[in-house]
Amino acid sequence: MIKFIKFSFFKSLVLLNLFLSLSLLSCAKSPRDLAVSEKFLKHKMSQPQKPAKKRQCSIRFPGGQCAEFSWVKLPADGLPNSSEEHSFKLVFFNEATQLNIVFAENLFIDLWMPSMNHGSAPVKIQQTSESEILVYKIYFIMSGDWIIRFKQDGKIFFEYPVEIL
Amino acid sequence: MKYLFTTLILFAAPIAHSASCCGSNISAPALITTQENYRLSFSQSTIERSLYVREDGKVIEPSNKKSKISQALRVGHTVNNGPFQIFASFKKTEDQMADSEIGTGIQYALDDKPFDLYQWLSMGIPTGRSVYEIYDATDIPTGSGVYSLQTGLLMTRTFAWGDISGSLTFGHGLDRTLDQTKIEPKEFASTEIAGGYSYKAFRWGGGIGSSWNAGRRVITPDSDSKVKASRSWPLSLSFSYLYKLSLISLSYSDETLIGPAEFSDLNRSITLNFVNRWY
Numbered sequence: 086m087i088k089f090i091k092f093s094f095f096k097s098l099v100l101l102n103l104f105l106s107l108s109l110l111s112c113a114k115s116p117r118d119l120a121v122s123e124k125f126l127k128h129k130m131s132q133p134q135k136p137a138k139k140r141q142c143s144i145r146f147p148g149g150q151c152a153e154f155s156w157v158k159l160p161a162d163g164l165p166n167s168s169e170e171h172s173f174k175l176v177f178f179n180e181a182t183q184l185n186i187v188f189a190e191n192l193f194i195d196l197w198m199p200s201m202n203h204g205s206a207p208v209k210i211q212q213t214s215e216s217e218i219l220v221y222k223i224y225f226i227m228s229g230d231w232i233i234r235f236k237q238d239g240k241i242f243f244e245y246p247v248e249i250l
Numbered sequence: 251m252k253y254l255f256t257t258l259i260l261f262a263a264p265i266a267h268s269a270s271c272c273g274s275n276i277s278a279p280a281l282i283t284t285q286e287n288y289r290l291s292f293s294q295s296t297i298e299r300s301l302y303v304r305e306d307g308k309v310i311e312p313s314n315k316k317s318k319i320s321q322a323l324r325v326g327h328t329v330n331n332g333p334f335q336i337f338a339s340f341k342k343t344e345d346q347m348a349d350s351e352i353g354t355g356i357q358y359a360l361d362d363k364p365f366d367l368y369q370w371l372s373m374g375i376p377t378g379r380s381v382y383e384i385y386d387a388t389d390i391p392t393g394s395g396v397y398s399l400q401t402g403l404l405m406t407r408t409f410a411w412g413d414i415s416g417s418l419t420f421g422h423g424l425d426r427t428l429d430q431t432k433i434e435p436k437e438f439a440s441t442e443i444a445g446g447y448s449y450k451a452f453r454w455g456g457g458i459g460s461s462w463n464a465g466r467r468v469i470t471p472d473s474d475s476k477v478k479a480s481r482s483w484p485l486s487l488s489f490s491y492l493y494k495l496s497l498i499s500l501s502y503s504d505e506t507l508i509g510p511a512e513f514s515d516l517n518r519s520i521t522l523n524f525v526n527r528w529y
Contacts, residue, residue: 166314170387200305200513202468202475203381203431206389222387228302228312228515241472250302250313 172221185216280324280337293523301516348378365407374398436464483508
């Protein structure tokens with residue numbers, strides 16, 4: 086009897102071990118396996134990605150440079166208005182290589198309302214990196230059609246229209 | 251009592267606004283149209299820019315209808331109890347000085363006529379900040395930027411039940427150079443018909459007006475352009491209470507109801523006014 090019990094217990098243990106082993110193989114991964122997977126993921130990420138969407142040349146400078154224009158600070162409803170501060174950033178890049186470049190010097194930016202022939206308070210420009218500037222303290226003081234004027238060496242080379250409702 | 255209420259004709263009259271660039275260069279004159287020799291009044295208005303008429307005539311409802319507070323102090327004095335008087339008004343918008351006005355008026359002796367006739371001549375003084383003088387983010391435009399001369403006629407008639415009045419104003423701005431901007435303003439005009447019903451110490455009044463500004467030429471180093479003419483039609487309602495020689499009134503003005511309007515902000519405003527008079 087005792088022999089039978091011992092044999093049954095032994096058999097149960099073997100079966101249990103077999104069951105556990107099978108479950109581990111099917112569901113769990115060993116730390117070593119994880120380490121290999123992570124290495125694999127890192128390797129995969131370092132491979133060349135699919136080509137990114139081509140950057141838009143929002144503003145073309147006289148010397149051939151490009152700048153991407155994007156609003157940074159807008160009112161809560163996403164529409165420029167005549168009472169709140171606005172800001173935008175310019176990222177300068179080479180259109181052919183799509184790589185960032187050092188931003189254009191001697192750049193002057195102001196606001197102008199053509200229908201009334203007047204401007205607004207001077208804007209502030211801050212260089213945030215070699216190829217990026219932040220233009221802030223932008224206040225459109227009344228409703229109507231405005232333009233953001235970009236000047237270099239005293240000449241206007243680009244006008245960015247903004248409608249203030 | 252009815253005669254004392256005729257002063258209210260002037261305060262029921264809406265303050266006409268020109269294009270938003272040019273500030274307020276037309277206003278009901280601070281004339282004394284009753285028997286007292288001195289008058290002092292203080293008013294506070296809450297003005298909301300409800301609509302905006304673009305240069306191409308399209309009417310836009312602004313996404314941001316921010317209101318602003320405007321205050322006015324008006325003083326008047328009848329010289330030697332005679333027909334001549336002098337007056338002045340000073341205004342503030344959002345705690346910043348706006349344009350002022352000084353002037354003189356005369357009441358014509360029309361003993362055989364059932365109405366009273368006044369004429370005035372005044373000068374608008376650009377004590378406010380114009381759109382050409384915005385140098386800081388906290389600056390707001392509060393004035394026209396130019397001196398102006400205006401003259402007008404006011405006719406009033408009082409009945410047992412109330413009063414009616416009509417006024418006509420014509421003016422012209424004076425050229426001025428601010429920094430590198432030369433402003434050449436043109437003429438402006440306004441007209442208004444008003445009336446009121448009086449019962450004991452109370453008066454209910456209303457008026458309809460028309461305000462027109464021919465625009466201006468603005469010359470800068472970069473450009474030379476003409477600002478388009480503007481027009482609006484203010485409608486007003488008022489309620490007032492007279493106590494001895496003092497008066498308190500509440501009025502509502504709306505430029506959005508009647509058209510056609512041209513190239514202008516169309517405002518709605520509520521004004522609380524206190525008037526104190528003495529001999």
